[in-house]
């Protein structure tokens with residue numbers, strides 16, 4: 510039985526003061542275990558978050574990682590560096606990075622590999638644009654994106670987390686219906702099953718305007734193992750309600 514995973518993606522938001530009050534409110538309201546909770550924060554705040562989360566159940570995540578080990582890569586942050594700050598997860602291939610930073614499927618696969626090599630769990634994001642959905646290409650797109658990661662990571666693939674984030678649902682307030690999301694999650698699960706005997710270990714998160722009102726119905730789906738939450742992760746009451754919904758959701 511696997512616990513649900515709720516990961517907040519703060520994106521490029523926060524300040525020392527705002528982070529502290531948000532994290533303190535989360536720690537006060539989170540209660541005991543029941544589901545895994547993480548916050549993926551901008552790199553400069555990792556040291557602050559490491560101190561704030563020490564000894565708590567709140568896990569730390571980064572929003573990106575370099576595919577390189579070390580060296581002349583100005584601006585990049587390596588997986589080994591993340592590990593030094595207690596980072597357990599690193600988002601890779603978020604659609605905003607694919608779109609604004611031109612990240613390809615191959616690069617995302619290399620980033621996942623670099624994370625895994627240092628014991629950081631990559632949260633591999635896949636998802637289609639509205640145009641791709643309307644053209645009936647959703648399955649083809651997400652399978653291509655995940656295939657690249659499966660291809661370069663071999664048997665380690667059971668150690669990743671996948672996040673299905675339809676691009677048209679990110680930050681738009683338009684959520685995929687639970688049925689739409691489940692349909693894609695089932696496709697991804699089947700793809701993982703063909704790649705590893707341990708596919709059930711892989712958490713497949715839904716992301717895209719998940720909020721306190723829609724979380725329970727999404728998390729009730731058979732192949733939805735948690736959420737990658739943007740906007741609603743910046744407000745403690747909303748994020749806490751999503752965590753509560755995950756705790757109550759049927760376990761896979």
Ligand code: PGA
Nearest residue numbers: 679680717718738739740
């Ligand atoms: P959103 O973002 O919840 O604000 O739609 C999700 C994400 O981009 O990870």
